[in-house]
Amino acid sequence: MRLELEGITKRFPGVVANDHVDLVIEEGEVHGLLGENGAGKSTLMNILYGLYSADEGEIRIDGTPVTFADPGQAIDAGIGMVHQHFMLVPVFTVAENIVLGVEKVSGFGKLDRARASQEVRELAERSGLHVDPDAKVEDLPVGIQQRVEILKALYRDAALLILDEPTAVLTPQESDDLFDAIRAFKAEGRSVVFISHKLREHRAVADRISVLRRGSIVGTAEPDEVSEQDLANLMVGRPVELVVDKPQAHVQDSVLRLDGLTVHDARGNPVVRDVDLEVHRGEILAIAGVEGNGQSPLVEAITGLRSAHDGSVTVGGTSIAHMTRKQVLRSGVGHVPENRGRDGLIAQFSIAENCVLNQWDMEPFAKRHTLQFGAIAEHAQRLVNSYDIRTPSITTPASSLSGGNQQKLVIAREFDQPIDLLVASQPTRGIDVGSIEYIHQQLVAKRDDGTAVVLVSSELDEVLALADRVAVMFRGELVGPFDMPVAKEAMGLMMAGTDPAEAMAKGA
Amino acid sequence: MSDDTPGPDDQTPPEQTASTSGSSHDRPTDVLDSDELSQAEVEAARERERREVSVELGATIGQRFVAAVTGVGLIVTLLAIFSALVIGALIIALSDDATREALSYFTARPSDTFASAWEVVSGAYASMFRGAFAGLGPISETLVAATPLILTGLAVAVPLRTGLFNIGGEGQMVAGGTVAGFIGFWIVGLPTLIHLPLALLAGALAGALYGWIPGVLKARTGAHEVISTIMLNNIALLVLAWILTTEFFRRPDRADPISKSMQDSAMLPEFLTGYRVNLGLVLALAIAAAIFWMMERSTVGFELNAVGLNPNAAATAGMSPGRSIITAMSTGGMLAGAAGATVILGVQGRITDGFSAGLGFEGITVALLGRGRVGGTVAAGLLFGSMRSGGRLMQAQTGIALDLVLVLQGLIIVFIAAPALVRAIYRIRTEGFASGHVSKGWGS
Amino acid sequence: MTATMTTQAPEALARRNRRFGVFSLVCAVVMAGVFARVPAGAQATFVLTDARGAAVTVPNIVVNVMPVVLAMTAIVLAIAAMQFTRGFGRWSVWVAGAVAALLVAAFLTWAAADSAVSLIALFRGTIRSATPIALGAMCGVLCERAGVINIAIEGQLVAGAFTAAVVSTVFASAWIGLGGGMLAGMLIGGMLAILTIKFHADQIVSGVVLWVLSVGSTSFLASQVLARDAAAYNTPVRFPSLSIPGLAQIPFLGPVLFRHTIIGFAMFIAVVALTYALFQTRWGLRLRSVGEHPKAADTVGIKVLATRYKAVILGGAFAGIGGAWFTLDATGQFSREMSGGRGFIALAAMLVGRYHPVGAFGAAILFGFASGLATSVQRLPVPIPSTLMLTAPYVITILVVAGLVGRLRPPAAGGKPYIKE
Structure with missing residues (x-):
C-alpha cells in the first residue's frame, strides 16, 4: 500500500506534538522515522493507528482519504503496529493473543482454540518467526514476545507494519535477526515504518529516512546519501558532539566492594548471580547490558533497597547487610533511579519538597520532628539556580516540569550532598539531548571530585563515551570489568551472552 | 517481572496521562541553549501547573483558606451539596402520599402537585435546619453528633493521605468504645482526673491496635486493607455481640445485651446542665489540631504524604512505606477508637449492641467530603453532625424518616467522588482537578 | 524477563509445607485435647432423612464419639508427618483443606454427643x-x-x-x-x-x-x-x-x-x-x-x-x-x-x-x-x-x-480507569 500523511497536526496541553507533518510511504518500502525522544514519532504513529485523533490533516491510502476512529479501523485498512511496550496480555497464550479481536468461533460463541493454534503454528512456520502457540506470553523472553507482536500484525495480514522502537529491548544480534525479518516483509511487498532514535539502525535497514524534530519533518534522505553526522545534526538541530570531553581518571582507593553477591527475586529465583566487583574513587564503572538481565536488582542490592541472598556488599569498608535503605544512603551513597517518574520524584510534591525527599528529617530541614520550610525553600532555590532547573517557581509541582528538567531535579538532589558512591541508572533515558549533555558533564565532574561512580545504562554509546572501566550483565552474571577501550562489537557480543575471550577476538 | 516497568515518562507531564504507552514522551524539547528556549520551558511548566490544584505542605492557614475558596474544590463541594438537596427533595416529594396522589391527576391540575411537593419538602428541610441550628439545644445536639464524626472522619482521612482506604472505622470504633467502656465500669474508686484519661487512653489504644492489624497485614503481606478492614468490622461487631452476653459485661438486671453502667468518674463532663454537648468535643478538636500538625508540619506527615502519593519514590528516598502504612492505619484506628470512647463516655454511659451506629462508616463520607484534609474533614464532620441532629427533629416533626440523611450524604459523596460529574452537570470549565485516586487494585 | 522465572524456589515450598504441618499439628491437638473429651460411650447421631419424608428412608448414623474422633486425629497426625517430611506437592492446599474438614467433622461429632444433628x-x-x-x-x-x-x-x-x-x-x-x-x-x-x-x-x-x-x-x-x-x-x-x-x-x-x-x-x-x-x-x-x-x-x-x-x-x-x-x-x-x-x-x-x-x-x-x-x-x-x-x-x-494460602493474582488492570486521548 502507498500511504500518505499530509499536514498532520496534533496538540497536547501546552505543546504541539506534531506540526503539519507530511510523509509518504511507498509500497514495499522500509521507511525509517528518526528523531530523538520526544520529537513526536510515537504520537504520529498513534494517530496513524487510530489511537489518537489528529487535530488537522489528512491520511490517504492509495490515494483515498481515510479516517480511523479506533485501531480496529486501522487494522481493517491493513495497518499493523508493533508497540514499543508490547500490547500482549501476559496471562494469555501466544495463540490467544494473536487471534484476540479476530477470533474464530464455533457454535455458541465457543472459541476454536485448536484452530487458532494451528493457524498460528502455520503462520510462524511460513514467516520464519518461530514460537510455541500454546506457551503463556508471560513465560516468554522479551525477544520472543516481540515475535508474537509481529505475528499478531501478520495474522491480520497487515500491508503496512509500524515498528515503534523495536530494538530497545533486543541485543544487537537479536536486532540483526529482526532486520532480516523486516527485509523479508519488504520482499513480500509489505511496507514498513521503522521508528528508532538510533542512527546506525536506520542506515542498516531503511530505504529512506525521514527525520522528525520538535514535531515537524525536517528532512528525508536515502541512507547512502547522508552521513551519520548529517543525520545527527538534522535530528537535534545543531552540530552535536557524539563524544564526551573527559579528562584522564585519577583512580584512588576502593569504595564499593561486592563479593559473591547473589540476589533472588520475589519467587526465589536468582536474578543476580555471584557478582564480584570493586569500584574506586575517581572512576566511572559502567555496566552495560540489555535491560532485564539483572541490572535493576543489582543496583537495588547495592543501594540497600533489596537484601542480598548471598554474598556481601561493602560501602566504604562497612557491610550494608544489616542497614536500612536510609542508613545506606546516609552513609554516603547517592542513587539516581532508572525510572524517575516511578522512583525518583513525587509528581504531586513541589520542587522544594522533592529537593529534600532524601533528607526530609535531617537538620537543617527538620528540627524536633518539625519541618523547617524556610530552610527547605532556601535549599531548593539554590539547587534550581545551580543545576539550571527551568521552572516558574520552587512551589511548582514536579509533574509540571519537562522530562529533562525533572531528571535535572533528581540529579541535583543526589549530587548536591557529600557522597562517596554514586549509582546512576539510565540517567539520560527519555530526555532531550541538551539535558543529556549536561548530565554527562555532571557525571564526569562528580567523578573528578573523587566520587566512585557506577553507571548502569542500556545505551551502548553512552557507556562507551563515559566509562573508565566497563562490565556487561547477562542473565544475572557480570562479565568483566574490562579497562577501556573495548570495541563496540565486542560489547554487543557479550551483551548477547558470547564468552568474553571469543567476543574480544571477534570484535577486535 | 523485574523489567516490567512502565516507561520513564509515564507519570510525568499531563499529556502523558493520555497515553500509558511508551517512554517516548511526545513533547518537543529542543536543545538550543538559548534564553528563549529556557523561557519556553518555564512557560510550558507554568501552563501545566495552572491545570493542577495543589496545596503545599507548608502552606499557612491563610493560604489554605484562599486556596480552598478560590480553587475548584469549594465550588464543586457546594454544588455537590446543592445537587444532593435537589435530588433529596425529589425523593421526599415522591415518597409523600399526598404528593403522589396529586401526581396522579398531574395533567389535570399540575399546580396541586407542585404545591403539595413544596409543602412537604420545605417543611422537611426547614425542620431539619431548625433541628440543627435553631437555639442552644439544637446546636448542642449538632456538636454532640459531630464529635465522633470528626474523629471517625480523620480516622479515614489520615490513611487516605497515605494511599490507604480505611473502611475499618466501624470496627476500630467498636474496639475502642468497648475497651474504654470496660475501663469505665470495671475500675471503681478512682478520681475523674485519673479514671477518665485512663479510659480514653485505653479506648484509643484498643482502636490503634485494631487498626494496626490491617496495617501490618498490608505492609507485610500486601493484603488489601479494604478487604481486611471490612472483615475486621464484622469480627468486631460479632465479638461485641458475644461479649455483651457474658456475665462479666452484662448488666445483671437486664436480659438484653447492655453492659453495666459507667462510673461517674469515667464520664466526660458536660459544659451546661441540660445540654449533652461535653468535653468530648474539645477533645476531638484538640486531636484534630494535633493531626493537622502531624500531617502538614511534621516529618512523620511528610513521610506519610510521600508514601501515599508515590510509595516507590518514597522507598527510594530512604523512607519506609511499610512503616508508614502501619503508622497511618494505627493512627486511623486510634482516632476511631477515640471516637468510640467519646460515644460511650460522653453520651451513652454504657456499651450497647451496635453503639457505633454506622458512625465509623459515616467517617468515610466525612473524609471524602473533606478530601482527606484535616480542616475539610472537621468542617464535613460538623456538616454531617448538623444533618444528623436536624434529621431527628425532621423525623419527629414531619414524620419523614431519619434515613433521608443517609441518602443525602450518599448523594453528596457521589458528586464529590466524581468531580467530573459535577462539572458535566454545571458545565464548569476546569481541568485536572485532583480527584484523589486511592485504589490501586487488590494486589499488593 | 530472564528465562528461568516460573518455578517456585524449593525453600519457599519447604516453608509452606512446614506451615501446613504446624497447622495439622494444632488441629490434632485440638481434636484430641478438646473434641475427644467426652464421657466414655457417648454417642452422636447424624440424621440423614428429611423431615418431609423421602421415598427411601436412610437410617441415622450413630457413632461412638471418642473412638471416631481419635481415629480422625490419627489421620491428621499421619498427614502432619507427611507434611513435615515430603510434603504433598501440588496437592498441598487440598490436603490442608482436608485437615480442616476433618477438624470440622470432629467438632460436629463432639457437639452432637448424646444428641442429634440433622446433616440434611x-x-x-x-x-x-x-x-x-x-x-x-x-x-x-x-x-x-x-x-x-x-x-x-x-x-x-x-x-x-x-x-x-x-x-x-x-x-x-x-x-x-x-x-x-x-x-x-x-x-x-x-x-x-x-x-x-x-x-x-x-x-x-x-x-x-x-x-x-x-x-x-x-x-x-x-x-x-x-x-x-x-x-x-x-x-x-x-x-x-x-x-x-x-x-x-x-x-x-x-x-x-x-x-x-x-x-x-x-x-x-x-x-x-x-x-x-x-x-x-x-x-x-x-x-x-x-x-x-x-x-x-x-x-x-x-x-x-x-x-x-x-x-x-x-x-x-x-x-x-x-x-x-x-x-x-x-x-x-x-x-x-x-x-x-x-x-x-x-x-x-x-x-x-x-x-x-x-x-x-x-x-x-x-x-x-x-x-x-x-x-x-x-x-x-x-x-x-x-x-x-x-x-x-x-x-x-x-x-x-494475607497470602497465607498462596498469593492472589488479580486482573492486572483492576481499579484503573482506562483513559483514551
Missing part, C-alpha cells in the same frame, strides 16, 4: 445461605475480570431485595419481582459503570458511595413507604420450592441439591454458565483481555469501555437475583439492611475463589457452611457461642488475602 438441615442450610453470596460473587467476578473493582455488591443485594419485594407485591408475581430485582442490581451496576468508566471516579470510593446510597435509600423508603402500607408494598409473592422430578428423590443428595426455589437453581446455572462464558467463548476472552491489558485490547479493535459497561451491568443482574433471594425466597418481606453484609462476604468469596466462578462458588459454599453450622450448633448444648462461629468466614478471608 445442615447442608440444605449451607446451600441456602450460600445462594446470595454466590450470586453476589458472580457479579464480583464479572466486574473484576473486566477490570472494574465492585465493592457495591452489598448495595446491589439490598437494592435487589427491596425492588423485588415491592415489584412482586405490586404485580402479584414473583417472576416480575425477580425481574425488578435484576433491574435494580443492573441500575446500581450502571451507576458504578458511569461513575468509574465515564467520570473516572475512584472505583473503591464509588463502590462505597453506592453502597451507602442504596442502603440509605432503601431504608428511607422502607420506613417512609413500605412500613405505612405493608399490604400494598411489602407482601411479595414468593417463589415456591421446586423439586426436580427423580433427582429430588435421591436419598440425602436429593433434598440437599435438587429441592430449591428457582433462585437456588439459578445460582448453579449462573456458576456453570459464567465459567463457560468466561473461559471458553470469544466474549470471555475479550472481556478478560480488557481486564488484564485494556490498551492491548484497544489496539486490536476491542471496545474497552463498552465491554466494561456491559460486564458491570450484567454483573448487576446476578447481584440483583441474589438480592431477590432475600425477599422472594428466604423471607416474605423486606426489612432494612436485610442483606446484613452478605455482599461483602460475596466479595470475600470472589477473592478466596481467585476470581474464578467455580472457586468463588466453592468459597460461598464454605461461608454458607459456617453459617449453617452456627445455626445447627445453636440448638446443641455446646459451650461455644454461635456468634463467634460466625466470624469464621471473615477470619478465613483475612488469612487468604
